[in-house]
Amino acid sequence: MAVTMDIGECDNIHPSNKKPVGDRLAYWALSKTYNIGGITYSGPVYKEMKVEDSKAILNFDYANNGFSSFGKKLHGFEIAGNDKVFYEADVKITKHKKSLTVWSDKVQEPIAVRYAFKNCVEGTLYNVEGLPASSFRTDNWDNK
DSSP: OOOOTTTOBTTBSSOSOHHHHHHHHHHHIIIIISOOTTOOOOOOEEEEEEEETTEEEEEEESOTTOEEOTTSOOOOEEEEOTTOOEEEOEEEEETTTTEEEEEBTTBSSOOEEEESOSSSOOOOOEETTSOBOOOEESOOOOOO
């Protein structure tokens, strides 16, 4: 899967900037199909969430060397408590750039986090190799 939420367009399913899409697909093919080592082929993929002091600590696969936003403010994160109401959240890259801390003053006991979980969100979370994270959610609530 080549994530394109950082280069896509809201009104066109086909991004006009094709080179990054091709590069990302090529990385995947070279690594996974042709077994060429040393190629990062995936952006960060959500792995687990822990709660510490009213903040959610998120860990990921495919971010062994850490995260970056490449100078942009991280946005698109939401956090919810037991009421299952999501609020815009603050986020910080922590622990030697290897995890994310997510919080909101409106949520004292977080139980779920979502990233880029709306239509047409520009991605701002990358691994340091420059590949973007896809949308994710830590909950499995039924969306009625």
